[in-house]
Amino acid sequence: MTPSAPETKNPPSRAADELLAIDCQELYYSFQEGLESALNGATLQLPRGARCLLVGANGAGKSTLLRILAGKRLTKSRDCRILGQDVFMNPPSVSDDEVTRRRGDEATRRRGDDEDTPTDADVIQGVVYLGTEWSSNPVVRSDIVVSDFLDSVGGYRHKARRDRLLNILDVDLDWHMHQISDGERRRVQLCMGLMGEWDVLLLDEVTVDLDVLVRSDLVNFLVEESTVRKATIVYATHIFDGLRAFPTHICHLQLGATPTPLLTWDPADRTTELFDIALEWIRTDRDLRREKERAAGRARGAREETRDAKTFFEKYDYSH
DSSP: OOOOOOOBOOOOOGGGGGGEEEEEEEEEEOSSTTSOOSEEEEEEEEETTOEEEEEOOTTSSHHHHHHHHTTSSOOSSOOEEETTEETTTSOOSOOHHHHHHHHGGGTTSOOOSOTTSOOGGGGGSEEEEEEGGGGGOGGGGSSOBHHHHHHHTTGGGGHHHHHHHHHHTTOOTTOBTTTSOHHHHHHHHHHHHHSSOEEEEEEESTTTTSOHHHHHHHHHHHHHHHHHHOOEEEEEOSOOTTOTTSOSEEEEOBTTBOOSOOEEOOTTOOSSOHHHHHHHHHHHHHHHHHHHHHHTTOOOSOOSSOOHHHHHHHHSOOOO
């Protein structure tokens, strides 16, 4: 039986712009002219203090949307605002991987600067984007002590929050970045990105490496941040365990579009499971994609016809 979704509500009107943390309408994006659009009219409007789960199949456009919100990609539609500012005219200054690239070379030498001297860590304020690509940066896999690494991006400026996050994420300041596991490295990334008082947080699958305890403690911290400071969170994930009480909104991204009105989620509603909604949406998305591929003469999976590679290997003479 198809699970029933919570009551949908219309997104905030343009008249309420001043109340919106994120206001993006009819976004289109293609990686290359002539290719199928990665975003195809996606809309997302969220009030301050919202915690939005971004739900969609692999390839639905979740990462692309988050990177546009972070000012990492430009769209022709140019209708995307964060905290009232056009993200293309006034892009978020720096997000975590850019901070790492700019400051990483300083992490290997002892800090001797004046603490009043401005650093790139100051730009952590505002919009923070945390994505999976960070872990592939050579800087974060080099022989750097975690304490030096965090100081290099301004950890000493946010000591109280940094120390709290060190406990929440169970991070050891004496770790060496090249000796720790992927999950531990991910904790360092989260500590680095969250220790400044951000206003909008964009998370792209960055909790996949965390154990259940650290993940639960992190989710509780994020709920507190949005409740107390009215910070806004957009979180793309495929892991829904333990998230019933997390979202205030759920956004369905389907083949680059947002066909379902933004759902307002009530954690107290026990009649509908978050997992069931996501499963039904993604199953529908797959059926729609397969139908479009068949109509275009394309197919995935096993094929009956002989491939060129198979013909080559069958005809190749292996006797010599």
